[in-house]
Amino acid sequence: MSLVKILVYLYLILLMGLSQALFGQSPPNILIAYHSVTGKTQAMAEAVAKGVGEIQGVEYILKPITEVTEVEILNASAIILGSPVYNANMTPELQSFINSWPFEGRPLKDKIGAVFVTGGGFSIGEEAVMFGMIRAMMIHGMIIVGGDELEAAFGASAITGEVEFADKDVQDIFLKKAEGLGKRVGELLVK
Numbered sequence: 001m002s003l004v005k006i007l008v009y010l011y012l013i014l015l016m017g018l019s020q021a022l023f024g025q026s027p028p029n030i031l032i033a034y035h036s037v038t039g040k041t042q043a044m045a046e047a048v049a050k051g052v053g054e055i056q057g058v059e060y061i062l063k064p065i066t067e068v069t070e071v072e073i074l075n076a077s078a079i080i081l082g083s084p085v086y087n088a089n090m091t092p093e094l095q096s097f098i099n100s101w102p103f104e105g106r107p108l109k110d111k112i113g114a115v116f117v118t119g120g121g122f123s124i125g126e127e128a129v130m131f132g133m134i135r136a137m138m139i140h141g142m143i144i145v146g147g148d149e150l151e152a153a154f155g156a157s158a159i160t161g162e163v164e165f166a167d168k169d170v171q172d173i174f175l176k177k178a179e180g181l182g183k184r185v186g187e188l189l190v191k
């Protein structure tokens with residue numbers, strides 16, 4: 001290889017590095033925010049994060065809602081929200097968290113949104129809560145994404161208090177849905 005060619009390559013590499021340093025795009029990041037009192041929804045949040053972690057080039061922040069800052073909300077490319085079911089509603093804390101999001105000028109418009117829930121029993125509120133969170137995200141103009149399998153079509157949900165699911169830990173079958181949700185959101189951001 002001639003000296004000129006080597007110099008041209010070196011120049012291009014330098015130019016690429018410089019432009020990335022000056023204008024470089026930070027990788028897409030996902031905010032996984034949850035409310036959890038007895039740890040079940042937190043376990044699902046951790047599984048969502050595990051799924052995101054399977055996708056290269058995507059970063060995530062995993063936090064309880066009390067620790068999330070407005071800057072983190074504004075900087076997120078996607079927000080994945082988790083709530084326990086309380087009397088067929090999201091928890092009041094989760095609702096207050098959403099109510100605190102910046103709205104003027106709709107800065108969250110076109111961010112990806114996804115949800116996960118845990119509830120004590122079958123069909124006593126999980127879907128209602130998922131749709132409650134989805135509706136609120138849609139008011140902000142967010143683009144809603146479900147999980148990667150039919151059984152998580154609206155998001156990931158776990159039953160934590162009924163019959164054989166009433167263990168101290170969230171069952172794998174539900175954690176897999178949460179993982180699939182995180183993975184799908186990560187994949188979509190890369191696309």
Ligand SMILES: Cc1cc2nc3c(=O)[nH]c(=O)nc-3n(C[C@H](O)[C@H](O)[C@H](O)COP(=O)(O)O)c2cc1C
Nearest residue numbers: 036037038039040041084085087088118119120121
């Ligand atoms: C005040 C209260 C109300 C609840 N209401 C419901 C309900 O309507 N439907 C349901 O499936 N589970 C209900 N549960 C059960 C919780 O949703 C369930 O235990 C959940 O997994 C707790 O999540 P966490 O461990 O993240 O706090 C309720 C629990 C509490 C404390």
